[in-house]
Amino acid sequence: MPTDWPWHSHSVHELVWVRHGTMTSRVRTDDGEQLFTVQEGRAVWLPAGTPHSGQVTANVILCDAFFSPERTPVAFLRPTVVEMTPVLESLLTHLARPDLADAARARAEAVVFDVLEPAADQFSLPVPDDPRITRIVDTLLADPACPRALDGWARDLGISERTVTRAFRESTGLTYGQWRQSLRIRHAVTLLSAGHRVHEVSDQLGYTQPSTFIAAFHKVTGKTPGAVA
Structure with missing residues (x-):
């Protein structure tokens, strides 16, 4: 397959x-x-x-x-x-x-x-379609662990941080940080289901320590990483 x-x-x-x-x-x-x-x-x-x-x-x-x-x-x-x-x-x-x-x-x-009934949690994430932030979106979809901060992206794209934030909010209802966090956690679910350990996933996604990753995971999913591993 x-x-x-x-x-x-x-x-x-x-x-x-x-x-x-x-x-x-x-x-x-x-x-x-x-x-x-x-x-x-x-x-x-x-x-x-x-x-x-x-x-x-x-x-x-x-x-x-x-x-x-x-x-x-x-x-x-x-x-x-x-x-x-x-x-x-x-x-x-x-x-x-x-x-x-x-x-x-x-x-x-x-x-x-x-x-046939819809699940209570659809676990979906809107993908921004604003051309001003296409480069950011494509980079993060390819590498959710990309550590580049908002100010770095704004500088590289030649636009203000406020413009980047507004583009994400208008397209998704989320800030840049919230959208990236949600994307990382969805990627974490994939890694965990493939057999990776919690600390390995935490490292791969760029979290400073497993406890930070676990807290972020719970905030997005309402579960601990161990519950979906």
């Missing part, structure tokens, strides 16, 4: 269940671009025609199902993270059978639509 996929879309709805590991998906909608971090035991619903790319941990196990828009009575209009339940897991396993008859598939799909 490849560990990343380039931008693409489907003519049908897609539900991707992460059975093991973690998947990160960037999606584009009319409202802008979002970064979803989908952990083990969750799935993401991608409406037909939604451009998306993906990256997974090496140990990932995925199960996906596709649904025709013409046969989908209820669907999320935008990409949505779904909490997997035993019933939904059984249904997706059933739908993955290559020998499933059309009538049986239609019955199973109808039940999927009855039990």
